[in-house]
Amino acid sequence: MANINVFGTPWQEIVDWYLVQPIYGQIFVLIGVFAVLALAVVVAYYIIKGAAYLVYYVLKGVYYLLKGIGLLFYKLFEGLYYLISGKPKKDSPEQQVQPQASKLIAQNIPIQETIQEVHPEVTFCSECGNKFSNSMFHTLSAKGIVYCIHCGKGFQTNSATIEA
Numbered sequence: 433m434a435n436i437n438v439f440g441t442p443w444q445e446i447v448d449w450y451l452v453q454p455i456y457g458q459i460f461v462l463i464g465v466f467a468v469l470a471l472a473v474v475v476a477y478y479i480i481k482g483a484a485y486l487v488y489y490v491l492k493g494v495y496y497l498l499k500g501i502g503l504l505f506y507k508l509f510e511g512l513y514y515l516i517s518g519k520p521k522k523d524s525p526e527q528q529v530q531p532q533a534s535k536l537i538a539q540n541i542p543i544q545e546t547i548q549e550v551h552p553e554v555t556f557c558s559e560c561g562n563k564f565s566n567s568m569f570h571t572l573s574a575k576g577i578v579y580c581i582h583c584g585k586g587f588q589t590n591s592a593t594i595e596a
């Protein structure tokens with residue numbers, strides 16, 4: 433132990449100095465040494481943690497960079513492929529929307545065909561020619577939609593404009 437130096441002071445000299453101190457001084461020095469050690473451990477922990485985070489984020493950044501470059505090349509080659517081959521893209525947005533639109537139109541057609549908008553002055557069924565009954569006017573004004581009691585054709589209107 434004699435050859436060990438702490439900040440240029442031989443270890444033996446420190447031990448000798450420590451031993452001649454009063455007991456409170458020795459306790460105080462011990463507490464001080466432990467506090468410095470604890471602080472050193474905490475500082476070392478945060479330095480290591482910081483270094484680990486730095487390495488982690490650098491690797492993550494490199495990963496996303498490579499991923500972005502990969503995706504860019506993929507899209508580039510995909511675009512070139514469709515450009516050269518002349519094939520339409522399988523997942524183009526226009527073709528995805530079309531089936532839904534035609535589906536909606538198909539769903540609306542039967543309603544438009546069977547239900548006719550009724551104006552206040554119209555009181556006869558356009559399908560069978562029978563006059564609208566009072567109960568039909570009542571249903572029409574109450575629900576805004578009615579079906580002819582003779583032929584079953586649907587009629588709709590703004591409820592406020594109909595009077596029996």
Ligand SMILES: [Zn+2]
Binds near residue numbers: 558561562580583585
């Ligand atoms: Zn009718």
